[in-house]
Amino acid sequence: MSAVSAAPDRTDTRAGTARALLSVNNIEVIYDHVILVLKGVSLKVPEGGIVALLGANGAGKSTTLKAISGLLRTERGDVTKGAIEFRGEPIHRRNPNEVVRHGIVQVMEGRHVFEHLTVEENLLTGAYTQGGARTKPDLEMVYGYFPRLKDRRGFRAGYVSGGEQQMLAIGRALMAHPRLMLLDEPSMGLAPMLVQEIFEIVARLNREENVAVLLAEQNATMALRFAQHGYVMENGRIVLDGDATTIADNEDIKEFYLGLTGVGQRKSYRDVKHYKRRKRWLS
Amino acid sequence: MEFFFDLTVNGLLVGLMYALVAVGFVLIYKATSVINFAQGDLVMFAAYGAAVMLGLGWMPLWAVIPVLATGMVALGFVLERGILRPLIGQPVISVIMVTIGLAFVLQGLAAILWKAGTRELPLPVRVEPYVVGGVFISPINVVAAVTAILSLVAFGLFFTRSRFGIAMRAVADDQQASMTVGINVRRVFALSWAIAGIAAAAGGLIWGNMLGVDTFLALVGLKVFPVVILGGLDSILGAIVGGLIVGLVESIAAGYLDPYVGGGTKDFVPYVLMILVLFVRPHGFFGREIIERV
Numbered sequence: 001m002s003a004v005s006a007a008p009d010r011t012d013t014r015a016g017t018a019r020a021l022l023s024v025n026n027i028e029v030i031y032d033h034v035i036l037v038l039k040g041v042s043l044k045v046p047e048g049g050i051v052a053l054l055g056a057n058g059a060g061k062s063t064t065l066k067a068i069s070g071l072l073r074t075e076r077g078d079v080t081k082g083a084i085e086f087r088g089e090p091i092h093r094r095n096p097n098e099v100v101r102h103g104i105v106q107v108m109e110g111r112h113v114f115e116h117l118t119v120e121e122n123l124l125t126g127a128y129t130q131g132g133a134r135t136k137p138d139l140e141m142v143y144g145y146f147p148r149l150k151d152r153r154g155f156r157a158g159y160v161s162g163g164e165q166q167m168l169a170i171g172r173a174l175m176a177h178p179r180l181m182l183l184d185e186p187s188m189g190l191a192p193m194l195v196q197e198i199f200e201i202v203a204r205l206n207r208e209e210n211v212a213v214l215l216a217e218q219n220a221t222m223a224l225r226f227a228q229h230g231y232v233m234e235n236g237r238i239v240l241d242g243d244a245t246t247i248a249d250n251e252d253i254k255e256f257y258l259g260l261t262g263v264g265q266r267k268s269y270r271d272v273k274h275y276k277r278r279k280r281w282l283s
Numbered sequence: 284m285e286f287f288f289d290l291t292v293n294g295l296l297v298g299l300m301y302a303l304v305a306v307g308f309v310l311i312y313k314a315t316s317v318i319n320f321a322q323g324d325l326v327m328f329a330a331y332g333a334a335v336m337l338g339l340g341w342m343p344l345w346a347v348i349p350v351l352a353t354g355m356v357a358l359g360f361v362l363e364r365g366i367l368r369p370l371i372g373q374p375v376i377s378v379i380m381v382t383i384g385l386a387f388v389l390q391g392l393a394a395i396l397w398k399a400g401t402r403e404l405p406l407p408v409r410v411e412p413y414v415v416g417g418v419f420i421s422p423i424n425v426v427a428a429v430t431a432i433l434s435l436v437a438f439g440l441f442f443t444r445s446r447f448g449i450a451m452r453a454v455a456d457d458q459q460a461s462m463t464v465g466i467n468v469r470r471v472f473a474l475s476w477a478i479a480g481i482a483a484a485a486g487g488l489i490w491g492n493m494l495g496v497d498t499f500l501a502l503v504g505l506k507v508f509p510v511v512i513l514g515g516l517d518s519i520l521g522a523i524v525g526g527l528i529v530g531l532v533e534s535i536a537a538g539y540l541d542p543y544v545g546g547g548t549k550d551f552v553p554y555v556l557m558i559l560v561l562f563v564r565p566h567g568f569f570g571r572e573i574i575e576r577v
């Protein structure tokens with residue numbers, strides 16, 4: 001229990017001891033000028049790390065990722081407080097296309113492949129910011145990680161399987177040579193075997209291409225197996241964070257968060273509240 | 284029978300020109316979801332530009348063409364930037380009203396700038412028809428068809444081979460996802476207007492020559508609607524096929540019916556066809572299918 005720190009406003013977490021690639025400092029996000037969705041979220045992603053962002057449906061995981069990628073503004077959302085820094089530079093006022101040029105690529109929830117484009121054309125759109133110089137070797141690099149995509153290269157993306165679409169979305173992001181990939185629910189709707197396969201490839205990308213990953217997932221068990229560090233969100237706040245192994249081993253967390261079913265129902269909401277109260281009292 | 288072949292061949296040749304103008308329309312619709320009622324007015328504007336430049340006699344035709352294309356690209360950018368961009372996120376009906384307004388502004392502007400009265404747009408194309416196997420083919424129709432085919436092939440290559448072309452199709456598919464790969468969506472919007480400007484330049488040159496240049500030339504824009512309804516608002520291939528069908532049908536209908544009804548068949552038959560098609564295929568023959576995968 002002691003290794004798990006729960007403090008929404010603390011920024012000197014254990015992930016912070018390595019040089020932070022991304023740091024989100026106490027941000028508040030409001031949709032449509034009135035709907036307060038993130039109420040002071042802080043997190044860090046170290047250079048080359050994999051960090052899991054866990055929490056039930058509606059907790060605010062996607063909103064956090066969109067705040068980082070700049071996509072938020074296309075949904076009438078706004079970062080009204082706090083700051084987001086990438087390699088020490090503030091990025092929360094940037095447009096999505098500028099954020100990509102900085103080295104952050106988001107893989108959206110629900111994959112969002114370009115359905116009427118072929119698999120290979122989808123990958124080519126990923127190279128849009130690269131100016132075309134290294135397109136061929138980059139394509140081969142992606143096909144190396146996802147051989148299935150090579151078999152499907154001439155197919156329209158709307159007609160390949162869900163798993164292949166997820167691979168395509170990740171491969172497309174890879175074409176932009178990101179330093180940080182924001183992965184939103186890659187396991188959604190996929191069979192466990194396939195999820196395992198995709199996560200293993202993401203871990204390889206992380207090692208071999210030195211891509212840091214911020215992974216938003218409801219599937220906490222699987223996410224914590226690949227992440228070094230985890231944050232748990234609830235109702236627009238980070239309610240606790242810690243080493244992935246510590247979180248995974250923690251009895252309370254196991255029960256309250258890892259006991260989530262696929263659709264994100266808790267065993268007992270009251271116990272979670274109780275946990276939060278205790279934590280707040282401690283800090 | 285030879286009469287029928289005449290009508291068929293010349294109808295198809297003209298149809299390719301319809302296709303070219305319709306492609307400009309489809310491009311804008313595909314990328315930006317704007318229904319551009321001013322496409323015919325862009326054609327008219329380009330025709331004026333060409334007629335005025337040639338009329339001054341400062342430049343030969345081969346120099347006028349690139350200047351015209353550049354000017355139309357610039358006009359496309361200006362319209363997108365000045366008029367359409369501020370409307371992003373506004374209701375569809377507002378945007379439609381604005382493009383209708385734009386059509387009248389362009390007509391008024393042309394009348395002010397270049398005075399009323401029909402101008403000639405002379406092209407070095409012979410007037411006497413070719414006779415091929417007994418079929419009379421009008422040379423300007425051949426020039427039109429070749430221009431249209433070359434333009435359409437160039438557009439096709441652009442959309443499948445070039446980085447910007449693929450980006451434009453990506454934006455048409457999913458704007459948010461396009462942003463996540465770093466595409467500047469606004470730049471793509473502007474680009475689609477610029478390309479529509481080029482299509483209008485090609486159309487303006489040819490039609491200006493065939494019909495003479497005055498503000499009535501904007502009426503060719505009315506042919507765009509039957510064409511794109513037939514082919515599907517968002518399909519480039521559809522625009523080509525739709526253009527061919529409209530060209531063919533109106534040519535044949537006019538050839539056989541005009542003597543009985545005293546003319547004008549060309550103008551309404553495409554619309555009758557359009558209404559019939561709407562009954563059967565509301566999305567046209569090539570309109571984007573929604574991919575539903577289970």
Ligand SMILES: Nc1ncnc2c1ncn2[C@@H]1O[C@H](COP(=O)(O)OP(=O)(O)O)[C@@H](O)[C@H]1O
Binds near residue numbers: 031059
């Ligand atoms: N575009 C939006 N406008 C208004 N509210 C939104 C919008 N997107 C998300 N929300 C709300 O923000 C909260 C967090 O959503 P989200 O970030 O998608 O959570 P998660 O990804 O953890 O499931 C939810 O209550 C959701 O209803």
Ligand SMILES: [Mg+2]
Binds near residue numbers: 109185
């Ligand atoms: Mg989500």
